[in-house]
Amino acid sequence: MLATEGVAIEFNDSGLAEIARIAARANSKAENIGARRLYTIMEHLLDEISFAAPERSGAQMTVDAAYVTNAFKDLTDNEDLTKYIL
Numbered sequence: 001m002l003a004t005e006g007v008a009i010e011f012n013d014s015g016l017a018e019i020a021r022i023a024a025r026a027n028s029k030a031e032n033i034g035a036r037r038l039y040t041i042m043e044h045l046l047d048e049i050s051f052a053a054p055e056r057s058g059a060q061m062t063v064d065a066a067y068v069t070n071a072f073k074d075l076t077d078n079e080d081l082t083k084y085i086l
Contacts, residue, residue, distance in 0.1 A: 002050065006057035009049065014065035019045070022072055045071050 002009055011019075023038045045068065049061055 002046075002053055002061075005053035007049065007053045007059050007061060009046075009061045009063065011063045015063040015068050018065040018068040022068065041072075 019038070019041060023041050026041070027033065027037050045063070048071070049056075
């Protein structure tokens with residue numbers, strides 16, 4: 001979907017590792033819903049990029065550990081929200 005807006009996205013190894021860490025942590029602290037948690041995490045992670053895609057046409061986005069950590073800072077710091085949002 002991002003490509004239709006002219007946005008290229010790349011996930012580097014540190015970004016993928018951080019996504020996996022957050023998914024595993026959320027599954028261990030809340031109900032373990034397995035890979036469905038990953039879908040929700042990816043949806044949240046790409047929400048801002050998708051929303052701004054029309055203005056970023058031609059952009060190359062790299063998702064690294066810092067980007068992932070920043071995107072989930074408020075949610076992972078608050079365990080009560082993690083149960084419902086993640």
